[in-house]
Amino acid sequence: MTERPSEADIIRTITRLAGGRRRGVRVGIGDDCAVLELAAGARLVATTDLLVEDVHFRRRYASPSDIGWKAFAVNLSDIAAMGATPRWALVALACPEDGRAGEVEAFYEGALALASAHDVAIVGGDTSASSAGWMVNVTLLGEATAAPILRSGARPGDVLAVTGLLGRAAAGLAILQAPAPPHGLGAGTLAEVTGAHLRPRPRVVEGQWLGHADGVTAMMDLSDGLATDLPRLAAASGAGARVEVGRVPVHEATRACAHALGVDALAWATGGGEDYELLLACAPDSVERLAKGLAALTGARLTAIGEVTSTPGVRYMDGRGHEVDVAPGFEHFAGRGGRARA
Amino acid sequence: MTERPSEADIIRTITRLAGGRRRGVRVGIGDDCAVLELAAGARLVATTDLLVEDVHFRRRYASPSDIGWKAFAVNLSDIAAMGATPRWALVALACPEDGRAGEVEAFYEGALALASAHDVAIVGGDTSASSAGWMVNVTLLGEATAAPILRSGARPGDVLAVTGLLGRAAAGLAILQAPAPPHGLGAGTLAEVTGAHLRPRPRVVEGQWLGHADGVTAMMDLSDGLATDLPRLAAASGAGARVEVGRVPVHEATRACAHALGVDALAWATGGGEDYELLLACAPDSVERLAKGLAALTGARLTAIGEVTSTPGVRYMDGRGHEVDVAPGFEHFAGRGGRARA
Numbered sequence: 050m051t052e053r054p055s056e057a058d059i060i061r062t063i064t065r066l067a068g069g070r071r072r073g074v075r076v077g078i079g080d081d082c083a084v085l086e087l088a089a090g091a092r093l094v095a096t097t098d099l100l101v102e103d104v105h106f107r108r109r110y111a112s113p114s115d116i117g118w119k120a121f122a123v124n125l126s127d128i129a130a131m132g133a134t135p136r137w138a139l140v141a142l143a144c145p146e147d148g149r150a151g152e153v154e155a156f157y158e159g160a161l162a163l164a165s166a167h168d169v170a171i172v173g174g175d176t177s178a179s180s181a182g183w184m185v186n187v188t189l190l191g192e193a194t195a196a197p198i199l200r201s202g203a204r205p206g207d208v209l210a211v212t213g214l215l216g217r218a219a220a221g222l223a224i225l226q227a228p229a230p231p232h233g234l235g236a237g238t239l240a241e242v243t244g245a246h247l248r249p250r251p252r253v254v255e256g257q258w259l260g261h262a263d264g265v266t267a268m269m270d271l272s273d274g275l276a277t278d279l280p281r282l283a284a285a286s287g288a289g290a291r292v293e294v295g296r297v298p299v300h301e302a303t304r305a306c307a308h309a310l311g312v313d314a315l316a317w318a319t320g321g322g323e324d325y326e327l328l329l330a331c332a333p334d335s336v337e338r339l340a341k342g343l344a345a346l347t348g349a350r351l352t353a354i355g356e357v358t359s360t361p362g363v364r365y366m367d368g369r370g371h372e373v374d375v376a377p378g379f380e381h382f383a384g385r386g387g388r389a390r391a
Numbered sequence: 392m393t394e395r396p397s398e399a400d401i402i403r404t405i406t407r408l409a410g411g412r413r414r415g416v417r418v419g420i421g422d423d424c425a426v427l428e429l430a431a432g433a434r435l436v437a438t439t440d441l442l443v444e445d446v447h448f449r450r451r452y453a454s455p456s457d458i459g460w461k462a463f464a465v466n467l468s469d470i471a472a473m474g475a476t477p478r479w480a481l482v483a484l485a486c487p488e489d490g491r492a493g494e495v496e497a498f499y500e501g502a503l504a505l506a507s508a509h510d511v512a513i514v515g516g517d518t519s520a521s522s523a524g525w526m527v528n529v530t531l532l533g534e535a536t537a538a539p540i541l542r543s544g545a546r547p548g549d550v551l552a553v554t555g556l557l558g559r560a561a562a563g564l565a566i567l568q569a570p571a572p573p574h575g576l577g578a579g580t581l582a583e584v585t586g587a588h589l590r591p592r593p594r595v596v597e598g599q600w601l602g603h604a605d606g607v608t609a610m611m612d613l614s615d616g617l618a619t620d621l622p623r624l625a626a627a628s629g630a631g632a633r634v635e636v637g638r639v640p641v642h643e644a645t646r647a648c649a650h651a652l653g654v655d656a657l658a659w660a661t662g663g664g665e666d667y668e669l670l671l672a673c674a675p676d677s678v679e680r681l682a683k684g685l686a687a688l689t690g691a692r693l694t695a696i697g698e699v700t701s702t703p704g705v706r707y708m709d710g711r712g713h714e715v716d717v718a719p720g721f722e723h724f725a726g727r728g729g730r731a732r733a
Contacts, residue, residue, distance in 0.1 A: 075434060075539075076539065076541060079542075079627070080473070080541050080542050080543075080611070080627075081438060081468075081469040081470075081472040081473055081542070081611055081612055082436040082437055082438040082469050082470060082472075082473045082475065082533070082539070083436065083437045083438070084434050084435070084436055084473070084535065084539050085434065085435040085436070085437060086434055086435070087429065087435060092417060092426050092427065092428055093426070093427040093428070093429060093435060093532070094424040094425065094426055094427070095424055095425045095427060095479070095481060095514065095515060095530075095532065096423060096424040096425070096481070096515060097481040097482075097483050097515055097516060097517055097528070097530055098483075098517050099483040099484075099485060099517040099518075099519050099528065100519075101485050101519045101520070101521055101522070101526070102522065103522040104485075104519055104520050104521065104522060105519070126423075127423040127424050128423075128424060130423040130424075131422070131423055131424045131426070133424065137437070139437060139438070139439040139530055140439075141439050141440070141441040141528045142441075143441055143443050143446075143526060172437065173437060173438055173439055174439060175439055175440050175441040175528075176441075177441050177443045177446055177447070178443070178446050179443055179446065179523070179526075180443070180444065180445040180446060180523060180524065181521075181522060181523025181524065182522065182523065184443075184485060184521075184526050186439070186441065186483045186517075186528035186530075188437075188439055188481055188530040190435070190437065190532075191424070193426065197418065197424070197426050199418060199422050200421075200422050200423070201422075269422075269423055270423055285421070285422070
């Protein structure tokens with residue numbers, strides 16, 4: 050057990066781990082403020098997210114490095130959802146004085162592994178003791194050279210689509226929270242879902258590409274789950290939505306975990322949160338082109354799951370055209386992730 | 392006892408309290424990111440500060456409104472120290488679920504009282520439950536139209552000067568932490584020092600003016616105390632400093648509290664933190680002009696306390712030309728604030 054590192058130690062750690070990345074950074078860590086230069090004509094985008102121990106993560110299964118990674122992932126996902134480019138981060142970290150040696154460094158290693166992959170520089174921050182657990186706040190700043198894609202641009206008749214696969218992070222949380230891994234699940238399946246929960250991969254490259262592509266009318270990231278986030282997009286657009294639940298893309302590993310735990314995989318996919326996939330509305334004639342473009346760009350899949358309606362409210366339909374209920378969304382540590390009723 | 396307000400409640404509160412201030416705000420609260428427009432040619436300045444219950448404040452004497460005020464004050468002070476103009480804030484708040492009704496609203500009232508006074512808009516944020524106490528993180532973004540004043544520009548021979556009076560916040564903390572107010576101190580004296588601790592008034596207007604004035608070579612804010620902060624400015628400038636301790640400006644109320652508690656007022660003025668005054672280096676022939684300018688601008692005093700030296704290190708001299716030791720700086724809740732030895 051050693052003392053929490055000093056601010057000077059932390060600055061040295063960040064400098065060592067981050068290397069020389071300083072695009073647009075006139076003054077980085079070490080003065081009263083960072084001084085930054087946007088590209089000519091660019092708009093600034095800014096987002097902040099807070100992760101609190103025993104609310105957003107548990108130290109029992111989330112390592113300091115995982116926490117650092119995720120604190121960046123959730124913010125990168127917000128920048129991606131605007132179709133913007135992430136640039137600079139400010140990191141505030143509170144943790145107990147009696148942390149083990151290397152924990153704070155491991156936190157920054159996890160943070161910088163993801164930040165550096167997206168060419169994001171840490172330009173400021175604050176550190177503090179904490180009388181309780183860990184608390185992390187990351188503010189991420191980015192640039193938008195095209196007009197940012199808002200939640201409010203969806204029009205009736207637009208197709209609703211999601212990147213990737215939904216429900217993996219909720220499955221991962223259920224596995225991590227279980228007293229022991231359920232029988233019959235392979236290591237690959239467990240790693241797939243727990244990795245999705247602990248180290249989500251935000252759709253940064255995909256978001257930037259979609260932000261410049263024709264046909265995208267609205268976009269947001271799925272942080273709280275489709276059943277919570279889609280009503281936000283619909284309401285912001287003054288519209289409603291209809292989702293075909295059979296089209297919601299679910300990973301095989303998610304289905305296997307749901308089967309093993311006796312829960313409904315669709316409940317995780319609609320009510321579970323933290324997938325950090327992108328939800329978008331687009332012109333019907335653009336879906337195929339967008340899906341092909343994303344596939345060529347990163348291999349990410351884009352799945353049409355429904356459409357924007359002029360009638361307010363969000364309805365979920367089964368394959369027989371009957372309306373089904375889905376849970377209203379994700380609650381941390383609620384233990385169920387959500388539920389779906391026929 | 393009621394539940395912590397929802398995110399929608401908080402957005403409504405902020406919108407109601409903040410009124411229509413939206414300069415440069417293309418998209419505010421409610422989408423994945425805020426979208427902001429800087430003035431043409433301006434650089435972005437960014438700072439973040441974290442306040443943690445029982446590390447930076449105690450709920451016994453700091454009301455939610457005080458906490459909100461101070462979370463903005465400490466960040467505004469950093470922007471002021473660059474000579475820049477504060478514009479936009481992102482606010483992250485974690486507090487227990489069982490908070491009393493109105494506490495979160497009171498927090499935002501305190502925050503917006505100071506933010507609005509400086510025309511700063513809250514454009515984003517995050518809220519969370521906390522398993523422990525209150526934690527607040529504010530990220531403040533501003534614009535610099537002139538070149539920002541850094542810590543690193545001081546030159547040997549420059550005069551060192553401070554705005555306002557030092558040691559009041561440390562006196563206030565000592566009074567707030569005392570089991571009972573010491574005998575013989577008037578209500579005005581107590582209010583002067585406790586107000587300085589709970590609701591510091593950052594030198595925003597003064598900082599902007601100094602940032603555009605001729606002769607200022609380096610500037611920073613005094614958040615951790617002169618004895619900690621001056622060595623930072625000197626080191627960043629590759630220089631040293633000599634301070635005449637007899638010239639360090641101390642408020643009468645601070646002296647009265649020090650006398651009543653049997654401590655050294657100078658120890659608070661040099662070793663105490665959280666005064667949020669500005670420390671600057673300037674050309675010797677500019678001091679008088681700068682002092683007159685500040686006096687005319689806001690009535691703030693500017694006091695020359697020493698000079699920048701080519702020899703590294705910071706030395707403190709008494710009136711007889713003898714070197715004296717001062718405490719290395721402020722530690723929260725260390726109970727002494729600092730100490731000075733002859």
